[in-house]
Amino acid sequence: MRKVILVCNAGMSTGIMAKKIEEASGNTLEVKAYGEAEFEDHLDGVEMILVGPQIRYLVPNIQEKVSCPVDSIAPQHYGVMNGKAVYQQIIDRIGA
Amino acid sequence: MSNVMDTFTAYLEKHVLPIANKLSTQRHLHAIRDAFISLVPITLFGGIATILSSCPTVDENSNAFLLAWSDFVAANSTLLTWANTMTLGALSVYICIGVTYFLCKHYKIDAFIPVVLSTAGFLLICFGPVELGFDAKTANILYLDGKGLLCAIFIAILTVESYHAMREHNVGRISLPPSVPASLSEAFASLVPGIIILAVDTAIFQVFNLMGTILPAFIYTNLAPVFDATDSLGFAIIATALVQFFWFFGVHDAALSGVLGPIRDGGLSLNAAAAAAGQELPNIFTTPFWVYFVVIGGCGSVLALAILLLRSKSKQLRTIGRVGIVPAFFNISEPIIFGVPLMMNPIFFIPFLLTSTVNAIIAYLCMMTGLVAKTFALLSWNMPSIFGAYLSTFDWKAVVLVVALIAIDALLYYPFYKAYEKQLVAQEESEEADAVEAA
Structure with missing residues (x-):
């Protein structure tokens, strides 16, 4: 399974999102949510990082630390927890 | 109207995001924040102990549950108070360790020695010796709680910053032959910086000791108006x-x-x-x-x-x-x-x-x-x-x-x-x- 991680302040609200994305991917993706303080310990084999919109200002700082693509989740998808749209965003970036 | 507002909010966003970035990536503020959000077990455990010890007042008409609870509190007051005092009530100790750890993480240096050093610094500076006899040692632990927080954060930052700077500049690095195992030469590399930091901590203690006080007490008394101001309606x-x-x-x-x-x-x-x-x-x-x-x-x-x-x-x-x-x-x-x-x-x-x-x-x-x-x-x-x-x-x-x-x-x-x-x-x-x- 391909690995994607979500990063927000405490990994709390992205936790809800992670499940939705996994469902939308038909379990082809393994999506985990982490707090900003800990995500660096979980980078093994990660193909993409998605950042919660509430800390979108950290995207450049996170990108500096990792080699995989980093994007922020669009607020409107985040609000309704639209796993499908974010899944689409992921495969647009790293391929299906 | 809505167009004007949109331009206005877009303009503000452009300025708010960089400020948010600066504030949240500033390494000391970042380490302080991570330390606070990582201490959940400590605050929760202390909270439970306080709640257990806070039985509502009972009289002879109270129900059996309240009466039993009140008896439990009466019989175990030392236990409950101690459980709180050494967890949530010793918040400064854990914050000192936490800030040290997360600041080391920021610098990507191994945190063990710095954590040991700042804990030692905290013990030296924030405990107040009362009696140091051979078989009876007493110190006051008044400043382990929120009153010692500023001091704890100060010690953690001072320790990591100076430790990091000294290691970067190879202060006191003893060159050992290549045949010496790497871990051993690492231990030696931290020797001189460690001793310098502890000596500074001891000196800080002595300065305030001569004044008849300890640093956290000094800060707390002199900054009392500031602390009062942070607990105001404004x-x-x-x-x-x-x-x-x-x-x-x-x-x-x-x-x-x-x-x-x-x-x-x-x-x-x-x-x-x-x-x-x-x-x-x-x-x-x-x-x-x-x-x-x-x-x-x-x-x-x-x-x-x-x-x-x-x-x-x-x-x-x-x-x-x-x-x-x-x-x-x-x-x-x-x-x-x-x-x-x-x-x-x-x-x-x-x-x-x-x-x-x-x-x-x-x-x-x-x-x-x-x-x-x-x-x-x-x-x-x-x-x-x-x-x-x-x-x-x-x-x-x-x-x-x-x-x-x-x-x-x-x-x-x-x-x-x-x-x-x-x-x-x-x-x-x-x-x-x-x-x-x-x-």
Whole structure:
């Protein structure tokens, strides 16, 4: 399974999102949510990082630390927890 | 009009994001914040111990449960107080360790030796020796709680910064032949920096010892006006409005919690210690005050709005209400903030800033006048306000207050929500009409 991680302040609200994305991917993706303080310990084999919109200002700082693509989740998808749209965003970036 | 507002908010966003970035990536503030959010087991355990020791007053008519509880407290008061004093009541020790650890993580240096050094520094500087005889050693541990926080943070930063600088510049690095194992030469490399840091700590102790005090006591007495100022109505209003302002741009208040964390948790630890000692609680602006009374439903106080959304005439808003109500109940407001959206939505600018600020003012005044008891325990910021309000104060009036605040928030949101709903309903109707025509 391909690995994607979500990063927000405490990994709390992205936790809800992670499940939705996994469902939308038909379990082809393994999506985990982490707090900003800990995500660096979980980078093994990660193909993409998605950042919660509430800390979108950290995207450049996170990108500096990792080699995989980093994007922020669009607020409107985040609000309704639209796993499908974010899944689409992921495969647009790293391929299906 | 809305165009002007859009340009205005877009302009502000351009300036708010870099500020948020600066504040939240500043390495010391960042380490302080991470230390505070990582100490959940400590604050929770201390909170439970305080709650257990806070049995409501009983008389002969009380029920069997309360009587049994009160007997338990009477028989185990030392145990319960000790359990609190050494966890939440010793917050500064753990913050010192936490800030050291996270600052080392920032510098990507191994944290073990720096943690040992700053703990030693804390013991040297923040404990007050009373008697140091051979078989009786007594020290005062008055400044392990919130009163020692500034000192703890200072020691942690001083230790890591100087340790890091000395290692970078190879201060006191003893060159050993290549045949010596790497781990051994590492141990030697930290020898001189470690001794220098401990010597500085000892010198700091001695300076204040000669003055007949210790550093945290000195700071606490001399900065008393500042500490008082952070527990005032004015400060509560400014802090709340500022946090809400960041959130209006959909920016997490993490950027501010490096500063607010020590203030709120420090106040909590003092209140917990006072509660355990059966004294009057000194602080109002604490972490539980913030999470249970000010931001009800998460930042933006969105629980009230989520309830309104459930019965919205707009399909979109109804959907968001359904998605967002459960997280909001557990103080997670992101779905509502990003879904409605409240973020950068000019219609909601006023109520978004107003609701939490009004909550802060009303709750502050209620606690100041003694109408509602002050907070002394934090269980988890995710605990729904209604339960959290009771368990953090042991006052049923706190629950009434939270319910009243939710109603007030709903009233404040209502006119703006209705205006926005009208827009969306009109939009949805015209979209439907288009769809029918196209068919």
